[in-house]
Amino acid sequence: MHFDMKLNEIPFAMIADGSKTVELRLNDEKRRKIRIGDQIFFHSLNDEYDIIRCEVIDLHAYDSFEELYQHYSKEEMGYQADEIADPKDMYEYYSQEEVERYGVLGIRIRKLEKPYLIDGHMHLEYGPLTVDYVMDFVKEAFDKGLDEIDILDHSHRFVEFKGCYEHLRKYEQQDVWLNQKTKFCNTLEDYYRLIEEVRKKDLPIKVKFGLEVCYTSNTESLLKQILKDLKLDFITGAIHSTDSILYDMSFSKELLWDKKDAGEIYRRYYEEVLSLINSSLFDRLAHPDQIKLFGIDPGYDLKETYEKIADALLEKDMYAENNTGIKYRYHHDDLGIADEMLRIFKEKKVKMITASDAHKPSDVGTLIYEATLRNRRGHYER
Numbered sequence: 001m002h003f004d005m006k007l008n009e010i011p012f013a014m015i016a017d018g019s020k021t022v023e024l025r026l027n028d029e030k031r032r033k034i035r036i037g038d039q040i041f042f043h044s045l046n047d048e049y050d051i052i053r054c055e056v057i058d059l060h061a062y063d064s065f066e067e068l069y070q071h072y073s074k075e076e077m078g079y080q081a082d083e084i085a086d087p088k089d090m091y092e093y094y095s096q097e098e099v100e101r102y103g104v105l106g107i108r109i110r111k112l113e114k115p116y117l118i119d120g121h122m123h124l125e126y127g128p129l130t131v132d133y134v135m136d137f138v139k140e141a142f143d144k145g146l147d148e149i150d151i152l153d154h155s156h157r158f159v160e161f162k163g164c165y166e167h168l169r170k171y172e173q174q175d176v177w178l179n180q181k182t183k184f185c186n187t188l189e190d191y192y193r194l195i196e197e198v199r200k201k202d203l204p205i206k207v208k209f210g211l212e213v214c215y216t217s218n219t220e221s222l223l224k225q226i227l228k229d230l231k232l233d234f235i236t237g238a239i240h241s242t243d244s245i246l247y248d249m250s251f252s253k254e255l256l257w258d259k260k261d262a263g264e265i266y267r268r269y270y271e272e273v274l275s276l277i278n279s280s281l282f283d284r285l286a287h288p289d290q291i292k293l294f295g296i297d298p299g300y301d302l303k304e305t306y307e308k309i310a311d312a313l314l315e316k317d318m319y320a321e322n323n324t325g326i327k328y329r330y331h332h333d334d335l336g337i338a339d340e341m342l343r344i345f346k347e348k349k350v351k352m353i354t355a356s357d358a359h360k361p362s363d364v365g366t367l368i369y370e371a372t373l374r375n376r377r378g379h380y381e382r
Contacts, residue, residue, distance in 0.1 A: 002039040011078045012044045015052050026094050027061050027105040041116060047351045048362060051116035056106035064099055065090040068106050071323035086225040111307055115372045118148040119365050123320060125154060125182055129194045133313040136361040141205055148206040152236055157214040159184045160226055164219045167244045173251040187373040192231060210234040212286055217240060222348030237282035242268040248293055266291055266298035270305050288325040291335050293330040306341045310348040320350055322375055324367035325357030337370050
């Protein structure tokens with residue numbers, strides 16, 4: 001089994017560097033399930049996807065923190081050499097009544113090198129909203145060694161969002177696309193029922209549910225009304241059009257790229273990205289530089305733009321995706337966001353999440369391990 005625990009910045013860093021090897025917890029119902037050999041995922045309180053994977057190698061229960069402190073050195077409990085190890089420190093987190101009721105637990109841990117693997121972006125778009133279909137994605141993820149998947153269907157699946165797409169119908173190709181049987185074919189209540197059914201199951205990995213919402217500044221007020229009551233784990237915002245023209249479809253070159261200046265298309269795209277972030281409607285930003293998918297040069301330096309996006313993401317405390325779909329779906333050279341964007345995001349400490357943009361079960365986890373390592377290194381080794 002595995003368990004999730006949250007840590008403040010200092011003890012998290014000490015586990016990361018190997019100096020803290022004993023975790024101290026209340027021995028409540030949840031911790032009493034922990035066994036030697038189980039794994040603990042320690043999540044930074046500053047970033048839930050900054051995670052350290054550890055193995056439990058020893059366990060000891062005690063009646064009090066005073067007793068526990070007699071059995072471990074202060075360094076292995078997470079104190080500095082010049083600090084005084086005082087059991088009273090633990091009462092900042094637990095009450096005396098809780099300690100007397102449950103007792104306390106010393107968990108000796110060993111840091112593991114395998115990273116936490118999450119695929120934070122996949123769609124049920126081409127299948128039904130059924131538990132069996134979700135389990136196809138779960139099985140694929142588990143077989144590939146992933147720890148978490150996040151399912152987020154497109155907003156254009158749900159009738160509640162139909163009005164947000166009317167501006168696209170002025171072009172015949174886009175009107176035909178919006179009339180496909182996969183568009184506006186379910187309600188959000190259908191989705192909620194599916195989520196409720198899935199959550200009743202004993203799943204081998206963590207599964208979250210959200211939405212990928214197509215944002216435009218012109219539909220922001222309408223989106224606010226729809227999104228305010230959503231009952232989901234997260235909402236991801238995405239830019240898929242500029243000035244009512246989809247930029248990423250087979251017909252987009254005819255409608256957009258062959259008619260407008262590339263630099264202007266890029267500028268309008270990134271203006272919309274910044275509006276999306278500043279709207280405060282979203283938890284995550286999907287594929288931040290997806291506009292590059294056809295490999296067309298914007299004709300100007302994007303560094304200043306990347307810095308503005310990073311600053312806006314930080315201000316709104318949003319995650320940015322590093323989405324591998326650009327590589328295996330569109331055959332771009334980049335394994336996700338551009339190296340310069342990744343470097344700037346890392347320098348400014350923008351929170352990031354890996355994602356595959358899988359549209360079928362077999363694509364789940366594609367290049368996620370490589371993207372996770374790239375997030376750590378800050379560049380793509382081609």
